[in-house]
Amino acid sequence: MYTQAMDTMGKDEMRQPAVRSADELQLEARFNERIDAGEFIEAKDWMPEHYRKTLVRQISQHAHSEIVGMLPEGNWISRAPTLKRKAILLAKVQDEGGHGLYLYAAAETLGTSRDQMFDALHTGRAKYSSIFNYPTLSWADMGTIGWLVDGAAIMNQVPICRCSYAPYARAMIRICREESFHQRQGFEALLTMMTKGTPAQKAMVQDAVNRWWWPSIMMFGPPDDQSPNSAQSMRWGIKKFSNDELRQKFVDAAVDQAKVLGVTLPDPELKWNEARQSNDFGAIDWAEFWAVIAGDGPCNKERLAARVKAWDDGAWVREAATAHARKHAMKEAA
């Protein structure tokens, strides 16, 4: 049920291209040369069908994550503690909506319509990031999402600014600038609570970090040896680093930041490894990850229902815009 909607073929077929003509093989050889030379591929350039489908899968999933990601934080806009925090949160949630739009537009350049992508999301055939299926229980969750979730997003997304598909890479440059502000505002909100807050506020921060830490490091995807798409995506320069490489970089950065904040990361096995010049960390609960992406996380049903309701409630806006465009075109023609 939760396979990618834009695959018209089954997964095995997707991974094993059908017999190809000599012309197509030549085009593919030229395409691979361009990838090897680090060239960017534009929408109108020839590309293998599997490359196109992989990009539609990843970019649409990414777009869905941005707009579903508006929901856990949107939940706190009316309860922000000060006008300043409310303005920041409003701007952040609005930015996420904008990121979704850039990404849907990038995916559309590959020949998939926005309606198809929304349909895949609303019918539960498309994925979005596992992280947005967890609840936001306190105000400290807002700072923690900024620090950890946006922090993980940046770690994963900065390399995509150099990915081989130019429209995706261009969209990511702007997105990463905004994500960087998101991460900093989250860190700053937590630092304020940890340095100026009451003991209850400090405990609230620690509780939020305890709940978001493991889901945040799951965001990078399954371990490399269980990641069916990684090898091909890295060969094509869509992914520049593997899931585990990015996860490790994120853990290393977060450990230092946690010290500045004065919070404890909820992993007793987290320890500096001198030989690896990196932190070792405990086992991730992959059963939880697979359950969440299969639709069984704490908030999957709620999130999907909210998106479907927004789509249904917005029908009159789409109809009015279409009627206006039709009227305008008729006037122009007359």
Ligand code: FAQ
């Ligand atoms: N959640 O073979 P791989 C954000 C799926 S945006 C759900 O390793 P791949 C901004 C994967 O799709 C966050 N599903 O896959 C924000 C595949 O299934 P499929 C989103 C996941 O594509 C912040 C299967 O598992 N970021 O946070 C997840 O090579 C705050 C096997 O996995 C992006 O989308 C997961 N965590 O690598 C907004 C970045 N991980 O499709 C609001 C772009 C894996 O074959 C507030 N995407 N799966 O049925 C990527 O970099 C990659 O797609 C990965 C997965 C790394 C996510």
